[in-house]
Amino acid sequence: MTASPDHNHLVSAEAIGVDIAALAALTEPDRPWTRRSFTPMFDRGRDWLRAAFAGAGLTTGIDAAGNLIGRRAGSGAGCGTILLGSHTDTVPDGGRFDGVAGVAAALEVVRALDRAGVVLRHDLAVVDFLAEEVSGFGVSCIGSRAMAGIMPADWLERRWQDRSLAEAIAAVGGMPEALGRPLSAPLAGPLRAFLELHIEQGTILESEGTAIGLVRAIAGITRIEIIVEGRPDHAGTTPMDGRNDALVSAAPLVEAVRHEAARPREGRHFTGTVGEFEVFPNAANVIPGRVRLLIDARAERRSDMEAFIAWAKALAAGVPGASARVISDNPPVPMDADLLAVLAEAADAAGVSHRPLTSGAGHDAAHVARLGPAAMVFVPSRGGRSHCPEEWTEIDQIADGAEAIARAVIELDRR
Incomplete structure (x- = not known):
């Protein structure tokens, strides 16, 4: 990619904002913003997202772990998949951006590539991981751990609200009996790259006035x-x-x-x-x-x-x-150095300032990294606030991160 900044951005901040607002509206009454996994409100969010995926031309499916995945077929048979996304479940009385920003940004990357007429050789997929936050079953990152084949088998026996985790996964469309090994369906071919956008949940980017952070490791x-x-x-x-x-x-x-x-x-x-x-x-x-x-x-x-x-x-x-x-x-999980280099080049080309960061919080990317190269992009959090109603990130800031990811996807597909 050229090193000279090109400010003709591919992604639409307005479209990202519309998606985030739509999911924010799906919250437990008088509890902004609460959409916990394995609840009727989470199911409503999934229904909305499934329709949004279809509206963007994605073929949708649920894998055995209960992850919702939308796939855009590539032109090259057997090239594998570039995966984007995060999660849409929240903590109780949590924020409207944690996880959701990453899914909305990924969805807009797909639409942006369509608008630009970009045909990829690789499949491009967007994932909403199941239960990244601590669920009623007392465990977290259920979908990404199960996708990577590392979710403890005894977790399936955990109980909450008169049902087991296995029953809850089945209720969202998963197949708990198939867990215990790395998953690929409904992805096509090997995982070539996973990119996750997330809010920083800290103050470094805001205090420095830096647009995005490129996460070098998850602590x-x-x-x-x-x-x-x-x-x-x-x-x-x-x-x-x-x-x-x-x-x-x-x-x-x-x-x-x-x-x-x-x-x-x-x-x-x-x-x-x-x-x-x-x-x-x-x-x-x-x-x-x-x-x-x-x-x-x-x-x-x-x-x-x-x-x-x-x-x-x-x-x-x-x-x-x-x-x-x-x-x-x-142990800590380092992010893929080659992916980080491509993201840095993409950000430079878009005129988006960036710096390396370490994530002190856990993320789905730490588990997906077992399946293939993974990297994360952080966007600023106002006051570092997160997991609370006051959590806030400007939509333009999310769009900066999405722009870097969109350009990185194009370059990764070329390489």
């Missing part, structure tokens, strides 16, 4: 549990110098975690949060006998996480009665 997420054992006694009769108060021992650990997580790591993304803190027996007149902390740590580089795990275990070992254990540990 690994590790959860570390620390238990501090003390001795419960009467709060009014036990002398102050004769206590074994678990809370007094545990309280400094919270600040220690924050201090260690904030230590400079040469620009590499790292966060650490004590997100759960439980005191037992949690009674006003009882000296705390036990405290539980759960640390959520996220790292762009695996070596940083391994060092933090060792630090947390050493921290606990230095506190009488304390112990630490890792209860979940997911």
